[in-house]
Each structure stands twice: as C-alpha cells, then as structure tokens.
Amino acid sequence: MVVVASAVVAAVGGDPMTVLGEDGLRRPAWAAVDPLLRTYYDTEWGMPVRDERGLFERLSLEAFQSGLSWATILRKRENFRVAFADFDPEIVAGFGQADRERLRADAGIVRNRSKIDATIANAQATLALRDEGGLADFIWSFRPRTTPVPRELADVPTRSAESLALSKALKRKGFRFVGPTTMFALMEAVGIVDTHLLDSHRRGTSGIWS
Structure with a gap:
C-alpha cells in the first residue's frame, strides 16, 4: 500500500509493518504516512456501520x-x-x-x-x-x-x-x-471483525471487540 519513510516514522518492536508516528500513536504501515489514509484509519476503518x-x-x-x-x-x-x-x-x-x-x-x-x-x-x-x-x-x-x-x-x-x-x-x-x-x-x-494490530492505538476502539 504505502511505502513508509523511516525519516517520518520509526519502527516499533523491530516489526517494519508497525510504526510509531510523530504524534506518538502506533499504526500499521499502510496508514502511517498518507494523510488521507491516516485519517481514514484513525476515524473510520473498523468502526461499526449498521445502516x-x-x-x-x-x-x-x-x-x-x-x-x-x-x-x-x-x-x-x-x-x-x-x-x-x-x-x-x-x-x-x-x-x-x-x-x-x-x-x-x-x-x-x-x-x-x-x-x-x-x-x-x-x-x-x-x-x-x-x-x-x-x-x-x-x-x-x-x-x-x-x-x-x-x-x-x-x-x-x-x-x-x-x-x-x-x-x-x-x-x-x-x-x-x-x-x-x-x-x-x-x-x-465496518467493524464485524477487528484486525487492528494489537499494538495499534485503534485496537479495541470499536466497542464490538475488546
């Protein structure tokens, strides 16, 4: 998806697919750099949609x-x-x-x-x-x-x-x-499953899964 620049984010726990942003929040690499994808990940992806x-x-x-x-x-x-x-x-x-x-x-x-x-x-x-x-x-x-x-x-x-x-x-x-x-x-x-990485700041935020 998104190529993560090491100058922008730092790898967490040695896993290059999990990164720590400058805001101190952990995200998967695909959501770590592009502002559009980051906002989508932070605010929408994985949240329940029931209508x-x-x-x-x-x-x-x-x-x-x-x-x-x-x-x-x-x-x-x-x-x-x-x-x-x-x-x-x-x-x-x-x-x-x-x-x-x-x-x-x-x-x-x-x-x-x-x-x-x-x-x-x-x-x-x-x-x-x-x-x-x-x-x-x-x-x-x-x-x-x-x-x-x-x-x-x-x-x-x-x-x-x-x-x-x-x-x-x-x-x-x-x-x-x-x-x-x-x-x-x-x-x-839409939140039916939660596949946020365990160390992501979004893990468990949907209210569906802990």
Missing part, C-alpha cells in the same frame, strides 16, 4: 476496489457519492441505460462496466432484502464468535469461513463482486 445506506456504500466501494488500491478508491470517494446519488439504494436501483452511459463516461470514478452494472444490481438486491430484515441485519448475521488477534500484518487473514459464507449467501441473493476476500475486507472496514 442500510452506509453498508451499501461500503459494499459498493469494496467492489470497485477489487484489483486496485484502497487509496485510489478513497481519493475518488466523494466523486462516487455524487455519481451514485450518495449511495441511496432506492435511487441507484432505478438507474437506467442513460445512467450507465453517464457513469462509464465519468472520469471521477472507476469506469469499469462490470462494476458499474454490479452496483446497480446490488442496489436492487438490497431493496429485495428489506423483506428479510434488510442488508444490515443480513451482513451482521455473519459476525464470527471471535476476531483475529494479529501482532503484525502477516497475521491478518484475507478471508475467513464467515466471509466465505457471507459471499455465498449474498450471491444467492443476486449480489455481484462479493467474493470472500472482498467480503472479509468489508467485515474489517
């Missing part, structure tokens, strides 16, 4: 991130919000051919035809899930009994039994671009 629109946005952005860096998506996030009506699933579900063409011509987002079509299909699937309790309850029902306890980035898994199960369940409901690795990233981002 439909919030989860639809995170689900959509994780799909667009597939094959790209998260920094790329984060820098385009406001453009995505404008392009996709602030990720209101009711509006996105009604996008027609003119909207698809508009999105494919929008240089401010990722202009991938398959991902754009998937986002619209996922909005429609999100509306359908309301009859079964809604997207938020559905996704959170796959919360595991325990969470990883990583000391370094090498200890952080990229998928789990729960993310595989969530992936399969969402696909059965008509969702696309919801593979098990993408779903594990979603679970990390």
